[in-house]
Amino acid sequence: MSDGVVPHPHAAPPDSADSKPVTLAKALNMSLRAAMDEDPKVIVMGEDVGKLGGVFRVTDGLQKDFGDHRVLDTPLAESGIIGTAVGLAMRGYRPVAEIQFDGFVFPGFDQIVSQVAKVTYRSQGAWSMPLVIRIPFGGGIGAVEHHAEAPESFFCHIGGLRVVACSTAQDAYDMLRAAIACDDPVVFFEPKRRYWEKGALSLTDAALTDAALTDAAAERERPPACFSSVVRRPGTDVTVVSYGPSMPILHAAADAAATEGRSLEVIDLRTLSPLDLGPVLESVRKTGRLVVVSEAPRESSITADIAARVTEEAFYSLAAPVLRVAGFDTPYPPSRLEEDYLPDLDKVLDAVDRALAF
Amino acid sequence: MSDGVVPHPHAAPPDSADSKPVTLAKALNMSLRAAMDEDPKVIVMGEDVGKLGGVFRVTDGLQKDFGDHRVLDTPLAESGIIGTAVGLAMRGYRPVAEIQFDGFVFPGFDQIVSQVAKVTYRSQGAWSMPLVIRIPFGGGIGAVEHHAEAPESFFCHIGGLRVVACSTAQDAYDMLRAAIACDDPVVFFEPKRRYWEKGALSLTDAALTDAALTDAAAERERPPACFSSVVRRPGTDVTVVSYGPSMPILHAAADAAATEGRSLEVIDLRTLSPLDLGPVLESVRKTGRLVVVSEAPRESSITADIAARVTEEAFYSLAAPVLRVAGFDTPYPPSRLEEDYLPDLDKVLDAVDRALAF
Amino acid sequence: MAAVPGSPESPGSPYHPTTARDAAARGAAGLRGQPTPSEVIAGLRATSHGDDLVQLLSPEGTLTAHEDFPFEVDAELLRALYRDMVLVRRFDREGNALQRQGQLSIWVPLLGQEAAQIGAGRALRPSDMAFPSYREHGVAWCRGVDPTQLLGIFRGTDHCGWDPKATRFNCYTIVIGNQVLNATGYAMGQRFDGAIGSPEADGESRNEATIAFFGDGATSQGDVHEGMVFAAAFDAPVVFYCQNNQWAISEPVEKQSRVPLWERSTGYGFPGVRVDGNDVVACLAVTHWALEECRSGNGPVMIEAFTYRMDAHTTSDDPTRYRLADEEQHWKLLDPIERVKVHLSRQGMADQEFFDSVGAEADELAARFRAHCIAMPKPPPERIFANVYSEPHHQLAEQQAEYLAYLASFEGDHDAATPGQVTR
Amino acid sequence: MAAVPGSPESPGSPYHPTTARDAAARGAAGLRGQPTPSEVIAGLRATSHGDDLVQLLSPEGTLTAHEDFPFEVDAELLRALYRDMVLVRRFDREGNALQRQGQLSIWVPLLGQEAAQIGAGRALRPSDMAFPSYREHGVAWCRGVDPTQLLGIFRGTDHCGWDPKATRFNCYTIVIGNQVLNATGYAMGQRFDGAIGSPEADGESRNEATIAFFGDGATSQGDVHEGMVFAAAFDAPVVFYCQNNQWAISEPVEKQSRVPLWERSTGYGFPGVRVDGNDVVACLAVTHWALEECRSGNGPVMIEAFTYRMDAHTTSDDPTRYRLADEEQHWKLLDPIERVKVHLSRQGMADQEFFDSVGAEADELAARFRAHCIAMPKPPPERIFANVYSEPHHQLAEQQAEYLAYLASFEGDHDAATPGQVTR
Ligand SMILES: Cc1ncc(C[n+]2csc(CCOP(=O)(O)OP(=O)(O)O)c2C)c(N)n1
């Protein structure tokens, strides 16, 4: 892993004793459980996270085993969830707050902007804010309104937060451990339509440490961070980057492109704020072409930011402008139209073609 | 005005009977008054907008003249202000809601994301949403926390909203009239540190009509829109664009650059969502260099979006990457540090130098 | 209502069966996935409403008058209410079935809440305005929204299949509680328009009112509070109609409040009433009264309709994880339809023929509902871009044109490309 | 308290002097920038608190016991409270003066609210936690925050000049009401830690409580509601301390509520008390009681301290635009400091020497406050990037390095460049 390249997650997991295929949801559950086992200050809170185990069962069984002091079914109010989590963090807890669906984070937006992100700054470091806000995000599950949004760009625009998105079971486990261990607030996006996809999960100690996660970063001699981006599959012709739910599409695109003799380099951003552009720049200096894929609308978004920064920092390397495959600038459509709305294999390949045609 | 170039606002106003210098705040006040005079469905609501006339006096005298049915001092709750304005709009009113300061819009964010922006879409057009949300924004006034923010990028990321910012007294008047006349929700940003700066205001009928505002747009044969961007000052070497409070800095930079024999083309975006990139692209095709200036933090921002889109659409015209002069990715600092945080003449000139050095 | 074990006045913590101290006392080992005894009591307790419940038609079918809420009840009215409830329940069950058969992504059942919804819905005049949450299929029925128009939301073909302006029944709102503020604003507009407080002429008046529907869980949201604050501040003619169905997904109402929900109104200085939400007559009478209060200028008013969600939260939910079948059984005895039927029969107000004809009508409705559902096509991709704005928007026009051109580029493909699948 | 004209029980609309109907009745012409008669009455009415006000020390200086809130009051305590209030008022006035002289961008005066704040502040133990709004200079004083540490916020050199963790006095919160949820969360943590409800040993206990300060205007915010909902749901040991100073900038409390604010608590099922906020003894006794309730596990509790903002909202505000001098005059008679002085003198508990020494101490404090303020330097630009995160952050490190390099690039300039001015 030290070269920043990890195995193709669709490849069969290594058949060793310490690695087994689990769903992404289960990996998150195991991660929470391990963190709670280790540190009594870790608590889980949200709507229906207790006996129900969350609507996606990510907190399944935790209340049963840790008690209703540590797994709190809260009143139905997101500002209340975030706002009390802030107070609990001040008291020394490490709350992991669940927002039930992406579209329901907005009633808590003021607490996130005005308290979560600013408490440490305002207090000149007296308060740290070790709070994780878990948000199942993205579309593709045929859901009703407000259940399929990609609000990550809002949070990337807020100084004082860290924003990450996991895409594999292993990352789900490791990144959530790291997020909980982090003394800064982390908005943790979970690709809900991938919850039931299985991937290898290895629980070796190395995977648990921050160090392993920042290995690649450290080697590039950048400051330590909880999270780093990673090259999932090396390639030479076009760089394609995304995060969370679209990662399998990128792998499929790389497969499809390979059959046409085109080599795509696939990068999983993992951290959305701060961006870890090192691997992306390195790749673009090689390929000269970049396609950024995300379900989020385009205007003032994370994809715009990546395009702007990569262009600024690798201007002379680019043979084509950075192209984006992203949501339209509309509200999320009725779900029977979501396949038109969302990035998919064809759209990614089309963008790759266009990048190569420049 | 038909060529999209308007006179330098710092130039002396034409000394005609129908034009007089007024402050930007006064122009807004006159605009509200004229709209209320014309249409009894226009109502003003917010905290302290009544007898006090708003903390910036933009609504001064309106309650006195139109009554407390049409100028509502509301309870102290922003979600309440926006949420009831939505209901009033459904009832046939055209509410103009004031948010007292930029940093206080966030308690109302859910109503904006989930109702204001989506009501028309959800109802398949049965409801229109003729609601204006006025927000004094930006720094430079030596204020305490939450009173100096530039949250416009959040709103640009929301499909279903229109987002605009005025920078002159004339635009303040015309654009607010147009925003109130628009059947879509408009988030209307007012550059609070320019409230007391005077500019020419002409109340000829032409200025009042939508048509005048979209003249330039119409000529470029794009669909009609409430708002359009405008070249404030023609130039040949570097294009500098901004909006709202930073516009005077751009003019000063153009003056300073001229003394060194460099010619800057100055563009006032006015509309932030949708962007009206026509004038910007036209300019960049000529200059090959673009500097975007904004007080907002960089990540996932409006400046990123402009950089991304201009690069995509004018890739071969660019001799340098689009450079940004923007806020840092921190919370807004204590006000004694704001001159370090905000764009200023030196920073703009430095960026112009860097663009030219590419 | 039948007496139940576990009186709310029992010592301990009637509204707080699972306080930390309880939990500490029994230790973490006390939590074993099954409801604890105190939770069982709490669940049953919820069936005991206290003395403050307004009831006109008992579960046993006995009709009595209520001095505060006089209301003329005749056989025709009762038959009509019975028919409403049976038809609504029937298509609601069909919604569940359609979901099970893969025709709908999800269905949100109203089972058990027919009386609370039909009572409120039938109290409304056409000129009144209603703001539902997402479970108000019964109110939709009363507003003249055809049940088939509800299907699009759950089949994913639209976000709202009726005209909220023409029907004066707003689109469903899914973000919990935030429609309450919109309702308050609308009611403020009614007041500003002078549409309240004018004298009646010929028993008719042009006075209007608004009603906002929300659940027990919603009462915790800041927006519901702000709605009440604004309504009180502006004397808005709005009825806050809370269907307390005892559950917010897996959370019992005790998680939201220590005290009965109608008491919230006292903190704002307007009246609140708790009505038996399984008694359609009481719901009608109390809502009628509340709307009249609003129309005559004495709004706002709060109503807590004390009822029960007899089915799962939605078809995606599994209530066996968090509540006991006993509780559901208990509430079956309080069924909102049964008591009307008993009364109609016992009083000779309806015969078997009537019941049969309503049953047949219900089956027809269900068949039409089903047929309509299955025939609903995927909307065209243009719909993604339609009605985002009321006025033209060049950016979306460009995105639409670009996307349609992209789709068209597949049309020449030999393998009859379906976008979204590999077509190369 | 003195009787005033315009009884709250007068018919018409005691809490709604400017309803639409009023306005319609007098027409738009009735609005002329000056308060209307009904507004004058409302303003004065606000001084009449109803029967429910807890008062121990009358405006005339008479001390009586209150059976619900027994509290031992001796001369030493009264002298200490007097000194607190005088010192706090003195530096508050100095804050105003410093703003007028351009040394501060703004000052938020507490004038008139000394008793409400000192009473509450002195009821706290060091182990308790306090969450202020932005006007709580008196509470800061009680928490051991040096008045000079308050200056940075208003001079623009910091967002919080004290250690909120060490002092157990959180940073000021400017977004109205949102600290109330943070306070509730902190109190939940106190409960989860077992820091409430344990038996006293030697009159000492390790029990803790939290207090949240907010204004009358803040009660309308959703976050304050949610704070109360969560506190009730989790039995959090938090005192909701609302200083009703009758105004939220230009809006009288009648815009926020029809009924006294303490009554909100009844809607959530916990106790509420209205205390004379200009009576430092009553504020102390009632807050002491409320904190004890919380510490022993009976939280939450709400207190409405009925007081008056005797100065402008801030130094930027002009209250002559919205309220009459008469109203301010009336409240001068109810001054919180004067009644303690009268009592101390009349009872022979303090002599002129004492009053003089307190006055001298106040002047010294003011001088130190002023000197400190004037000497406060502009912070270095690095401060922009400091403490945004607790852990290292490469992106900000880069932005900082870039900016400092940019600044350094000016250093060679002949005209001793000041960044932000033209230096070329
Ligand atoms: C703001 C928000 N948070 C969370 C949800 C997810 N959610 C949907 S329904 C529901 C429970 C609602 O309970 P209640 O208000 O009692 O209404 P009921 O479903 O019982 O009719 C929740 C938590 C949501 N829709 N909106």
Ligand SMILES: Cc1ncc(C[n+]2csc(CCOP(=O)(O)OP(=O)(O)O)c2C)c(N)n1
């Ligand atoms: C969310 C929010 N909206 C608006 C403001 C602007 N504002 C500052 S103080 C104030 C009035 C507060 O009144 P109140 O709660 O009674 O407290 P007081 O100032 O009287 O102590 C307002 C509207 C703010 N700070 N925060």
Ligand SMILES: [Mg+2]
């Ligand atoms: Mg419910």
Ligand SMILES: [Mg+2]
């Ligand atoms: Mg106040």
